[in-house]
Amino acid sequence: MLKIRNLVGGYTNTPIINGVDFEISKGEFFVLLGPNGSGKSTIFKLITGQLPCQKGEISINDKSLSSFSKLEKAKKVAVLSQEVQISFDYTVEEIISLGRFPHQKGLFKTLSVEDKEVIEEVMEITKVKQYRDTQFRMISGGEKQRVLLAKVLAQQPEVLLLDEPTNHLDIKHTFQMLDLLKEWQQTKGLTIFAILHDLNVAALYADRIALLHKGSFLDVGDVDTLRKESQLETVYEVKVNAQSHPTVPKPQLLMTPNHSKTKSELLNFDTSFSITKNDQFIHVQFESPLRTISNGVIGEGIQWLKHFCNFHVEKHYNGSNPKQDLQKWMEKYEIPFEQSVAMMTAVRLEDVVIVTKQIEDIKVIAVVTAGTGNAVDITNSSLSQSHEKVGTINSMVFIDAHFTDGALVNGFMSATEAKVKALHDLNVKDPETNTMATSTSTDALLLAVTQQGKETQYAGSGTVVGKVIGQTVYEATHKAVQKYFHRLQK
Numbered sequence: 001m002l003k004i005r006n007l008v009g010g011y012t013n014t015p016i017i018n019g020v021d022f023e024i025s026k027g028e029f030f031v032l033l034g035p036n037g038s039g040k041s042t043i044f045k046l047i048t049g050q051l052p053c054q055k056g057e058i059s060i061n062d063k064s065l066s067s068f069s070k071l072e073k074a075k076k077v078a079v080l081s082q083e084v085q086i087s088f089d090y091t092v093e094e095i096i097s098l099g100r101f102p103h104q105k106g107l108f109k110t111l112s113v114e115d116k117e118v119i120e121e122v123m124e125i126t127k128v129k130q131y132r133d134t135q136f137r138m139i140s141g142g143e144k145q146r147v148l149l150a151k152v153l154a155q156q157p158e159v160l161l162l163d164e165p166t167n168h169l170d171i172k173h174t175f176q177m178l179d180l181l182k183e184w185q186q187t188k189g190l191t192i193f194a195i196l197h198d199l200n201v202a203a204l205y206a207d208r209i210a211l212l213h214k215g216s217f218l219d220v221g222d223v224d225t226l227r228k229e230s231q232l233e234t235v236y237e238v239k240v241n242a243q244s245h246p247t248v249p250k251p252q253l254l255m256t257p258n259h260s261k262t263k264s265e266l267l268n269f270d271t272s273f274s275i276t277k278n279d280q281f282i283h284v285q286f287e288s289p290l291r292t293i294s295n296g297v298i299g300e301g302i303q304w305l306k307h308f309c310n311f312h313v314e315k316h317y318n319g320s321n322p323k324q325d326l327q328k329w330m331e332k333y334e335i336p337f338e339q340s341v342a343m344m345t346a347v348r349l350e351d352v353v354i355v356t357k358q359i360e361d362i363k364v365i366a367v368v369t370a371g372t373g374n375a376v377d378i379t380n381s382s383l384s385q386s387h388e389k390v391g392t393i394n395s396m397v398f399i400d401a402h403f404t405d406g407a408l409v410n411g412f413m414s415a416t417e418a419k420v421k422a423l424h425d426l427n428v429k430d431p432e433t434n435t436m437a438t439s440t441s442t443d444a445l446l447l448a449v450t451q452q453g454k455e456t457q458y459a460g461s462g463t464v465v466g467k468v469i470g471q472t473v474y475e476a477t478h479k480a481v482q483k484y485f486h487r488l489q490k
């Protein structure tokens, strides 16, 4: 559709753009990325004709752009650039109507019924109808941006060239504008070439991106190109961490600031937390957030969290929305649930077991409540739904170390293996099958790590840290299950 071959150009004899090649297919959303001064606007101006090309060829459907008449070009290509100057006192509707100019026929160009319909449609979708009779100069920067988008959409182009179209827009209007463009791309086959600054926004909307570095393309590809951290670090000179969006299968980038923790900010593990214990809840609170992995009802996944709670529920608790219940209870006790992991148990909280262990310089604390009324052999195929008994094992494991996310997963496995061993040694059985239990049906586990000291990449059973986790969790689980057995006998 839009083909750029060997584009060379700039402002003087020394070119800024040094031979750029790319092709955008019909209906594709292509985004140009690059740091300040890399040449994005210069490429844009060379394509739109604001700057003459020193070399190269720009064509649409294999026809050179320079061979199009001005009117023909305006029917094919619409441009929304940074440098729009509206000097007259036009109303919003008049500005948008200008977009219909290339489509108007006859000597005295007047708006046809079709023109008016298109203008109404674009005003509707860009949500500017309410300002239709307002002078353009009287509306805000963001509103102006939406009006100018309405104008280029009214042009009904095949190709849309956009230079930072979301400049001036707040988050809501940025997403609204890009959703709208995406919809036109998908329903009307609109081809889009856009300069965007925000890498994360680009990752969510672009079909392909090009990364511009000092006037040349360093890489072109789908949005997963943005997962190449070292490439981004070279271009932007910031530390980048590529992650995945939690609900959309697209990369998202996290930037790490250069400033690191000062010595005074380092946590003294032994004195950095407090534990509140009563009949209703156990609450472990740290001074600073810990890197946490958990399957808690609240605070699931991998996050940085400060509060770790285990709430007592009645034996027959069968809430339809445990998350909501927990939030309610936490609000009551003024524990911020957005910064917490929260689990629930019917086990008596006074039977909690806390075990601390240190091997070499790695310190681990395990806080475990246990009941085995719902003990299950995971290899047993029957799916019993009975939760009538007091029986769940909730484990909180705090570690003074520095784990990668992989080590967190390793540590989660190590803690689970240790729990299974404790159940085995205590001869806990699945009542349905009378075989060895591997867990209870509703166990919860969290691992929270201070992220201090040397980085640990593995925390499995073959490592010292894995062993400390294993031994601490084993001892705490073993004692907690024994306490549960003693209570049953009372």
Ligand SMILES: Nc1ncnc2c1ncn2[C@@H]1O[C@H](COP(=O)(O)OP(=O)(O)OP(=O)(O)O)[C@@H](O)[C@H]1O
Pocket: 011, 016, 034, 035, 036, 037, 038, 039, 040, 041, 042, 043
């Ligand atoms: N009008 C101009 N005259 C001379 N040089 C210019 C002009 N405009 C830009 N340049 C130079 O061209 C280079 C590329 O600038 P350009 O505006 O294309 O970068 P950009 O990637 O769009 O940057 P930004 O993200 O800051 O908008 C820069 O070194 C800049 O100083």
